Amino acid sequence: MEYMGIERDRLHMSWVSSAEATKFIDVVTRVTEAVRALGPNQHFVKQKAKVA
Amino acid sequence: MAGKAASPSVNSFKAVKVNAMTLVTIDKKSWAAGLTTAADAYGLFGPVKEKDYHQFKALEKGEMPDLNMVNTRLSPKSLLFPQSEEMLEYSLDESREDHHIMKEVARDDSPRAIIGIRPCDAKATLLVKLNFDTPDVKDPYWLNAYEATTFIGMACDTPLSTCFCTTAGCGPYHEEGLDMLVMDQGEAYLAKILTEKGKAFADAAGWKAPSEDAAAFDAGKKAAEGRIVSSVKTDNLADTDLLELHAAPFWDDVAFACLNCGTCTFSCPTCWCFDIQDEVHGKAGVRMKNWDSCMFPIFTVHTTGHNPRDTKTQRVRQRFMHKLKYFVDKYDAGIMCVGCGRCVRQCPVNIDIRRVCELMNSFKPEDTCAVQG
Amino acid sequence: MSGYTEKMRDIAGRLLKECAVDMVxxxxxxxxxxxxxxxxVTKPEDVQSLVWDSNCGINLANYLANRKEKIAIFAKGCDSRNIVTHITENKIERDQLHIVGVPCTGMIDKRKITGMVAGEILEVSETENTIKVKTSDAETLLDKKDVLQQNCALCIHRNPVIHDEMVADPVQEQTDIDRYAEIHKIEEMETEDKWRFFDDLLSPCIRCYACRNACPLCYCPTCFVDESKPQWVGKGQDPIDVRTFHLLRAYHCAGRCTDCGxxxxxxxxxxxMRLLTRKLEKDCQEQFGWEAGLSPDQRPALDVYKxxxxxxxxx
Structure with missing residues (x-):
């Protein structure tokens, strides 16, 4: 995704066990902050289909 | 069906023929100036080079069509029949009074002209018209665009080795489907005005210098036809039994290499199949029409999941049978092919319609008859 | 590769005469x-139609998936790696195949050659190292190494990795090849430039799916772009849909693509579109030391854990 032009911080991957509530909160906080910092996604968003 | 001159040809188009043939000469400066002037009254489309290939595109103001092309990669059929086209729109927002009501999409059917269309592609338009304009059913999307279009053809003086138009019902100076045919005389263009539409365009462009040089067209035509080196034979297709041809032994061999991609059908000026799709984003929906291809397995999948054309051989046979047999039988207007050679040049695995046509045309179902007899 | 044609006809004729295979x-x-x-070809008398030259770039492994016959197949280096992948992925049984290895010196790039000469090309002939291109008014002699398909110019597996017999002795493998120079360049671009680069790259796409269908890896009974229940991707020409198709197609080839071109x-x-598949090839190489289709005894990078x-x- 990054290679194709989607910002690195928009996509996150994490492993969280059901017993790791604290880690889950950390991850969610980190992801939210990172994505918020980037602002709304400008690419790879399809509104009404473009026709040609 | 070159031999059947008397067959009802595809000339039911509304563009009224002008009685006395009018020739005008257009020096190359007036050509550019005329197009610029005509652009006030017409949207202009023409071939332009993009990346490695020529394509038909809307011309920007002042942009000139590049007539130094032989064949565009895709045919200009997309100007009347876009690859994706919106048909209807609707809203799923129940707070609106008109929710769930299909509405026509606003369309631009103002006059436009295709500059530099080749005679083969123009003839193809008339073959496509047989499908979109029938006595019972009329496709308003295609027809409105067609009615709005003036076809300014460019005679084809340098055909390719894969052009076989002269044996596919047209030719490098063929006039069917055109409103004006233009030939390049080096210093100037010589234009033959063929219809009222063509005359209106010439007037709008201010091309008025008359010419008497009808012989130039005849000579050009003869020379260009002499440069066509490729041909197909189609004389037996109509008389060969349909089911026998369908059961012919060569289809597995013809189809083996086929990838079932859409290159041949998408590049073909006469392929007209489409699929209708709804796309909804949020509460706004559109119903659109997209090119489809008989090469794709899902082309024939039923809602039950059953696919009557489940194998590659069946699909390849369908394409060639439609072009070279079903169409011939149904319309008696020749084959559904104008010999532009695009599928021949572009097929990734070199399946050649000329070879298949030869197999079909020379097919003699003797063995099968003997068994049945 | 001159002389391969005759040898191939001999081999095919022998195998069919001996009934060792049903088809070649x-x-x-x-x-x-x-x-x-x-x-x-199924009859010994038809083997004369077989040919081999620098225009055999289509990957024949593509014609094997799910076939039931006993088959002899001619396989270049890349084809053989895709045959290995087919065997690993249970698309064909090793016992069904008689693999005739074809040491390959590369296939020529018809687009590149077309762009190098003026006018329509009427005839192209070749010797071991040269390509002669004839147009209506000129003849041009080209060095074969200058007009190879790019994937062939970058190829490091010209010899088949699996075979039952060979058409000729192995050819010299190319060494000191930087397979990923272009990929590095894209990786170094700014995010916005990357997006624009791929927008531009994919803009001519007409969604004919020739790339997908020419690929031996793409054998799914129903491709995700053809699914309608659910429908994953729009079917029109919207650039996002076009990009989704290309991106996902490339992902589905990750760790499997042999860059056969x-x-x-x-x-x-x-x-x-190899700019997408080669990025994934590079990642598999760098992160897992994996090259696709080198041996049927190895499990692919994406289905093992280390x-x-x-x-x-x-x-």
Missing amino acids: IGFRKGTMPMMNEPCF ACERACPVGIN ANDPEAFIK
Whole structure:
């Protein structure tokens, strides 16, 4: 995704066990902050289909 | 069906023929100036080079069509029949009074002209018209665009080795489907005005210098036809039994290499199949029409999941049978092919319609008859 | 590769006469310059139609998936790696195949050659190292190494990795090849430039799916773009849908692609979609030391777990 032009911080991957509530909160906080910092996604968003 | 001159040809188009043939000469400066002037009254489309290939595109103001092309990669059929086209729109927002009501999409059917269309592609338009304009059913999307279009053809003086138009019902100076045919005389263009539409365009462009040089067209035509080196034979297709041809032994061999991609059908000026799709984003929906291809397995999948054309051989046979047999039988207007050679040049695995046509045309179902007899 | 044709006809004739196989898959001479057509032969008397030259770029492994016959197939280096992948992925049984290895010195790039000469190309002939191109008013002699398909110029597995017999002795493998120079360049671009680069790259796409269908890896009974229940991707020409198709197609080839170049060769509008598949090839190479299709005894990178697998992307 990054290679194709989607910002690195928009996509996150994490492993969280059901017993790791604290880690889950950390991850969610980190992801939210990172994505918020980037602002709304400008690419790879399809509104009404473009026709040609 | 070159031999059947008397067959009802595809000339039911509304563009009224002008009685006395009018020739005008257009020096190359007036050509550019005329197009610029005509652009006030017409949207202009023409071939332009993009990346490695020529394509038909809307011309920007002042942009000139590049007539130094032989064949565009895709045919200009997309100007009347876009690859994706919106048909209807609707809203799923129940707070609106008109929710769930299909509405026509606003369309631009103002006059436009295709500059530099080749005679083969123009003839193809008339073959496509047989499908979109029938006595019972009329496709308003295609027809409105067609009615709005003036076809300014460019005679084809340098055909390719894969052009076989002269044996596919047209030719490098063929006039069917055109409103004006233009030939390049080096210093100037010589234009033959063929219809009222063509005359209106010439007037709008201010091309008025008359010419008497009808012989130039005849000579050009003869020379260009002499440069066509490729041909197909189609004389037996109509008389060969349909089911026998369908059961012919060569289809597995013809189809083996086929990838079932859409290159041949998408590049073909006469392929007209489409699929209708709804796309909804949020509460706004559109119903659109997209090119489809008989090469794709899902082309024939039923809602039950059953696919009557489940194998590659069946699909390849369908394409060639439609072009070279079903169409011939149904319309008696020749084959559904104008010999532009695009599928021949572009097929990734070199399946050649000329070879298949030869197999079909020379097919003699003797063995099968003997068994049945 | 001159002389291969005769040898191939001998081999095919022998195998069919001995009834060692039901069919032989190879190429027959095309009707266009620089084109040959994949074909099959089932009778010894028909082997004369088989040919081999530098225009056999279509990957014949593509014609094997799910076949039930006993088949002899001619396999270049890349084809043989895709045959290995087919065997690993249970698309064909090793016992069904008689693999005739074809040491390959590369296939020529018809688009590149077309761009190098003026006028329509009427005839192309070749010797071991040269390509002669004839147009209506000129003859041009080209060095074969200058007009190879790019994937062939970058190829490091010209010899078949699996075979039952060979058409000729192995050829010299190319060394000191930087397979990923272009990929590095894209990786170094700014995010916005990357997005624009791929927008531009994919803009001519007409969604004919020739790239997908020419690929031996794409054998799903129903491709995700063709699914309608649910429908994953729009079917029109919206650039997002076009990009989704290309991106996902490339992902589905991750760790499987042999860079045979069939996709790029098949594309009617000249898109180099290998820029996507090669990025994934590079990642598999760098992160898992994996090259696809080298041996049927190895499990692919994406279906094994190793304790030292890189996991920096998991946060």
